[in-house]
Amino acid sequence: MAHIPDSLLAGYRNFMNGRYASESGRYRALAREGQTPETMVIACCDSRAAPEAIFDAGPGELFVVRNVANLVPPYEPDGEFHSTSAALEFAVQSLKVKNIVVMGHGRCGGIGAALNVNAAPLSPGDFIGKWMSLIAPAAETVSGSTLMTQSERQTALERISIRYSIANLRTFPCVSILEGKGRLTLSGAWFDISSGELWVMNRATGDFERPEEKA
Structure with a gap:
């Protein structure tokens, strides 16, 4: 049954x-x-941060890929299995989306795992540990700072990881070429689960800012 x-x-x-x-x-x-969505959102698996709910999107409006900590790996055509890269390829090459948004969020468990360098693997495969090693250099720098509290380190790495993912997006030829031609825009956003606030990355400075409310 x-x-x-x-x-x-x-x-x-x-x-x-x-x-x-x-x-x-x-x-x-x-x-x-x-489907003909204009926007792809790369978001976290976290059940509290669903892009369709946050952006009040209807059916067919968003092409969403979710993984632990909303990470984008670098372009690696090595014959291995790359689910996020496959979704990206389909969105850009087949659906021809016009926008890609990498959306992180507060209190991200994956980011917390990256900061906890002494954590034991959850399984012999250590799949999360391997995945989060994509941002290991930043995690080591942030976790070593004694000038920030734990929550400040968490938020800092959540936002840094978004910038990392955007940089990795540009290693994909299909993305960099279309962005250079002005046919594709890359954006970063960070959602605060507790307050519901959305912070958007300034493309010029990399800072996260609250968007102005329109009347």
């Missing part, structure tokens, strides 16, 4: 009676015509 958690079935029923009922025409059009 097929089974999934009751809470998911209850949520599905609410979805069918609510959002799907009100947007069924859009869903049918998307099924018939395919």
Whole structure:
């Protein structure tokens, strides 16, 4: 007998009676015509920071890839398995998105793991440890600072990692070429789970700023 958690079935029923009922025409059009999102969001797996909810996005509006700590690895065409790189390739080359947003968030467990250099692996494979080694140089620098509190170090690395990921995006030829032609924009954002605030990276300085509210 097929089974999934009751809470998911209850949520599905609410979805069918609510959002799907009100947007069924859009869903049918998307099924018939395919997706054409203009924005890709690279976000964290964290259940508290879902891009579709944060940006109030409807079906077909965002192409989202989520991984631990919203990291982008550098371009490595080595024949291995690269899920984030595959999603990026599809978004840029096939869907032809116009924007890529790397969105980090506060209290990120992956970032916390990167800062805890003495933590034991969660399994013999140490998959999280290997993944978070993408930002090891920054993590070592930040974790060694005695001038910041633990929470300040956490926030600092969360935001630094976003800049790292954007730099790694530019190692992909398809990204750097299109950005150079003005056909693709790269942005960074950081979401504060506690307050709901969204901070956006200034492309010129790398600083994170609160966007101005429009009347």
